[in-house]
Amino acid sequence: MRMILAFLLALSAAPVVWAGGSGARRYVIGFRPGADDAARVQAVKALGASQVDSLDELGVVVVKVPAGKFTRKEFKAMALAQRPIAFVEEDVVRNWLLGETPSFQAAPLPSWSSIKEQIPAFKRFPWEVPSLPPGVLRDELPWGVRRVNAAAAWTKTMGEGVRVAVVDTGIDFNHPDLKDNYAGCYNAVESGKSCMDDNGHGTHVSGTIAGALDGKGVVGVAPRVKLFSVKVLDAKGSGGLVSIVKGIVWCGQNHIQVANMSLGAPIGTIFMRLAVRYARARGVVIVAAAGNNGGFVASPAAYPDAIAVSASDSQDRIAKFSSRGRRVAFIAPGFDIKSCLPGGQYGSHSGTSMAAPHVTGLAALAVSRGARGLDGVLEVLGRSARSIGLKPEEQGAGMVDAALIVR
Numbered sequence: 001m002r003m004i005l006a007f008l009l010a011l012s013a014a015p016v017v018w019a020g021g022s023g024a025r026r027y028v029i030g031f032r033p034g035a036d037d038a039a040r041v042q043a044v045k046a047l048g049a050s051q052v053d054s055l056d057e058l059g060v061v062v063v064k065v066p067a068g069k070f071t072r073k074e075f076k077a078m079a080l081a082q083r084p085i086a087f088v089e090e091d092v093v094r095n096w097l098l099g100e101t102p103s104f105q106a107a108p109l110p111s112w113s114s115i116k117e118q119i120p121a122f123k124r125f126p127w128e129v130p131s132l133p134p135g136v137l138r139d140e141l142p143w144g145v146r147r148v149n150a151a152a153a154w155t156k157t158m159g160e161g162v163r164v165a166v167v168d169t170g171i172d173f174n175h176p177d178l179k180d181n182y183a184g185c186y187n188a189v190e191s192g193k194s195c196m197d198d199n200g201h202g203t204h205v206s207g208t209i210a211g212a213l214d215g216k217g218v219v220g221v222a223p224r225v226k227l228f229s230v231k232v233l234d235a236k237g238s239g240g241l242v243s244i245v246k247g248i249v250w251c252g253q254n255h256i257q258v259a260n261m262s263l264g265a266p267i268g269t270i271f272m273r274l275a276v277r278y279a280r281a282r283g284v285v286i287v288a289a290a291g292n293n294g295g296f297v298a299s300p301a302a303y304p305d306a307i308a309v310s311a312s313d314s315q316d317r318i319a320k321f322s323s324r325g326r327r328v329a330f331i332a333p334g335f336d337i338k339s340c341l342p343g344g345q346y347g348s349h350s351g352t353s354m355a356a357p358h359v360t361g362l363a364a365l366a367v368s369r370g371a372r373g374l375d376g377v378l379e380v381l382g383r384s385a386r387s388i389g390l391k392p393e394e395q396g397a398g399m400v401d402a403a404l405i406v407r
Contacts, residue, residue, distance in 0.1 A: 024067050026052065026091035027075065028242065028271045030060045035084035043082040047075070053242065057249050058274050062091060062242055087270045089241070096244070096263035097201060097237035098292045098353060125314055140219045143314050144208065144333030148358050150221040150365075152403035154213070159222030159364040164209060165259040166357075167247045168202030169237060170195045171229035172342040175203060177211040177218060178227065185229035186254075188246040189239060197342050198235040204349055205262050207340030208357035209364070217346060218339055221361025221402070222368075228256060233263065241271060248275040252282035257367050258377075260360040261288040261306070262353030264298030273303055280305040285367070285377045287360040289352035291323035302327045305374065307363070307381075310395065311335060311355035316388040322352055324394045329378070330385060331395040332358035362400045369406060380405060 027049070031040055044051055044063055053062035065075060072090060079088040129146055132138060136151045145151075163183070173182040173196065185195030197203045210227045211220035232247040233239040244263070251259045259279065276286055286306040291298030301308035302325075311322040311334025318324065319335050334355030338348045359381070363371075366380040384404035385397040 025065050025072070025075075026240075026242070027063050027065065027079070028060055028089045028091055029063060029079060029085055030058070030087045030270065030274070031084050032086045039084040043079075043084045046082060047078055055245065055249060057252070057278055058245070058271070060271065060274075089269055089271050091240050091242045093238060093240045094265065095236065095238045096233055096265060098262075098264050098289060098298060098351060127316065136213070136219075137215055140213070140215060140217065142208070142218050142338040144337050144354070144358055145219060145221055147314070147333050148221060148362060148400055148402055150361065150402045152401075153365050153406045154223075156406040157365055157368040158213070158224040159210075159361070159368050160224045162222065162225045162364040162367045163228065163255055163257045164222070164225045164360065164364050165228040165230045165251050165256040166202050166206050166209065167230040167232055167244070167251070167259055167261045168197075168205055168263065169199035169233045169235070170197035170202045170231040171206050171227065172197045172203040172340070173229065174344075175207075175340050175342070176216070176344055177214070177340050178203070178206055180212055181210045181223070181225060181227040183226035183228055185231065186247065186250045187231045188243040188250065189231055189234055195229040195231040197229075197231075199233065199237055200341050201233075201237060201262070201353065202229065202231070203342050204339045204347070205260060205353060205357045207346075208337065208354065209260060209361045211340060221358055222364040225361075225364045228254075230259070241269060245271055245275040248272070248279050248286075251284045252279040256284050258285045258287065258360055258363045260357050261286055261300055262351075262356045264289060264291055264301055266291075266293070266296075266298055268299035268302060272300055273305075276300050276303050276305045280374050283373050285363050285374050287356050287363055289356040290325075290328055292321045292351050293323055294321055295323060295325075297323045297325045297327045307359060307374070307378070308396070309352060309356040309359045311350075311352045312388065312395075312399070316390075316399075318390055318394045319350070319352075321350070322355075322394075324391075326393055328393060328396040330359050330381065330397055331355070331388065331390065331399055359400065362402060362405065365402060365405050
């Protein structure tokens with residue numbers, strides 16, 4: 001415990017990009033082991049703050065400090081001087097969508113269709129699956145779902161009954177390819193409100209995981225999972241640190257088996273790391289997008305209690321935008337990925353946010369075949385992955401072949 005505490009305290013010194021704003025600030029305060037309720041209340045009172053929320057599962061409280069009372073630096077110094085307090089972090093509000101395409105905050109990347117037209121010798125994908133199982137139409141299969149060979153597993157499992165959460169902007173639960181698998185939701189942004197997707201990102205992610213096999217639209221990697229929407233981001237892809245952590249904790253409390261987090265930030269936080277660790281301890285397998293900075297892996301993908309996924313294009317090259325590093329566990333298709341969009345629509349987007357849900361679907365297939373928890377899923381996906389000729393920091397264990405999950 002002392003070693004863990006020392007590690008967490010060291011992390012609290014890491015620089016953080018804070019959101020602007022001149023109003024009252026909110027902070028997350030974590031306490032040392034053994035601090036009783038009376039000591040916690042007294043510590044908060046001594047700071048001139050008022051408690052506005054708590055997450056007992058993580059042993060933290062959320063407090064509000066009046067505008068202009070202290071600078072951030074002053075408040076953190078005062079808080080850490082209180083003996084019961086182990087760490088303090090601001091409830092920062094930021095955009096978490098990793099800089100992705102159209103409604104996902106950035107200029108669109110060039111589509112694969114526009115690129116292949118410039119290659120005269122182009123005949124077919126070098127990995128193309130020569131045949132498909134009966135009843136599976138090629139037009140319904142996005143190239144990424146074909147690339148991970150998902151259809152080869154469907155005679156044995158489509159992920160039936162596995163509880164999968166999309167921690168994101170919500171889900172369009174009326175979408176024809178998603179409504180039959182939709183099983184419920186939690187809104188961490190506005191408690192009690194709808195989890196309808198008002199951005200599009202979460203719906204696109206969901207289609208890659210769980211689009212229905214119905215001969216229309218798109219099919220996902222695991223087309224019969226139970227799909228849960230955990231809305232932690234607003235219409236602009238922004239959200240508070242507390243909202244995201246609440247979403248992760250909800251997954252742990254509600255028997256979610258696999259959670260997709262196609263979101264992230266360049267700097268990690270103690271608070272989120274505790275939440276990811278809590279979820280893992282409760283049996284949740286968190287699959288996260290590595291990031292789109294072309295360099296280091298973003299958080300939470302960088303945490304050892306999550307599975308980091310980098311992005312490839314359809315020629316098995318790492319996408320130029322994809323983050324990379326020793327924390328990458330697997331690579332998956334993330335360029336020009338067709339999936340669901342709100343309003344019953346479909347569209348293509350690029351990013352590691354599009355790569356991660358392929359691995360989330362594969363993890364669900366593994367769970368349906370008996371894998372349990374992060375270690376169990378990593379073992380199955382690891383032995384089912386094959387190198388695509390890239391460096392380990394670009395591809396991790398490689399690309400997972402769904403056929404090997406069910407052999």
